[in-house]
Amino acid sequence: MNSSASVVFQSQDSGEELARAEVYGLLAELFFAPPSQGLFEQLRVAVTQAPRAGAFLEGSWGELVGASRRLELPEIEAEYVALFGGVGKPAVCLFSSWYLAGALNQQPLVELRQALEALGLERPPGVLETEDHIAGLCEVMRYLIAGEDLGVSNLATQQRFFNTYLRVWADGLCEAIGAQMQADFYRALADFARDFFAVEAQGFDLVET
Template identity: 45%
Template sequence: MSTPLKFETPDNGEETARADLYGLLATLYAAPPSQALLDTIGSAAAEGEGILQQAWADLVKACRGARAEALSTEYDSLFIGVGKPEVLLYGSYYLAGFLMEKPLAELRADLARLGLERADDISEPEDHIAMLFEVMRYLIASQDIEHASIPTQQAFFSTHIAPWAAQLFDAIDTHRHAAFYATVTRLARAFIDVETQAFDMA
């Protein structure tokens, strides 16, 4: 059983670690990993016990010797494809059954209240899992006291990530083309489970 994160002592580096992991997952789901990123992860330490630590160790192992070209092919086959992607990475699809539905409008309203908006050079809608993870990274690392507060983090997480993330993870885990991304998803699932426990205890 994994050990829940603790929010009481943000100065011990745990908040930085949370933000960094959200940022890494956002990067991996946004696009295929570069060779430099694979080499960096593959050279990282992989120690500790628990589900989250084991999932991280598995990702480190998967990155060692991995080639960016092969993982680009896997990413494209899963998340790009010809026509409709094999696996959709958008919250509206899992929450409403269709893309660009009410959950996206509600997300945009919440982002506006936080003073956030999609950059002009990004074509993906805001309910892409990578963008939601990036918002969590921003909230945790923000110098704005209200944005960085646990209630703000919890509200965003509980509304826009927790209700559908497991369905996405299931879709990736069971897909025949998922190899490296099944490993990424095990880490994401373990992390989201730990975050859920921690928010429940906050």
């Protein structure tokens, strides 16, 4: 999702798949780096009411938009560095190997790279983060939903990738962010991500394999 894309809830009739892809793109962008000025401004004016009253994501989405309106961009940038940057081990690690194997660059990353190679995907040139960064995994899901190659971008592949490479550790990441006293904007983001992943998991559980 680029910074010019709309941040909205969409009804199922008006494009549920597009909405799913956009959410994954948004998560990828916000977990990879602080929001750009353009995305920050979009978040501040985003609609917070879901099309159907009581929709599960409405509460956490509203909290994320509320944090965007309450905080200034430099505060969010400083929070990102405090949580995920700095010298040495960060307060919160954004790589799946840490949660699955207790250290970076372990067997889960090897298996992920093999899976990405089978899908015809590879890390873009210039990207230093390994492929198991949460942003990279969300970007893969966005591609598996919105890509044009139906041999790769299909529901069965989405289900398999999500269950294997996101579902097994994403809650741990969201809990780790929420446990940080300095987390504000990113606590709201983690809550929204956790709720969205729960909806995805429930949907995939209903898919016949």
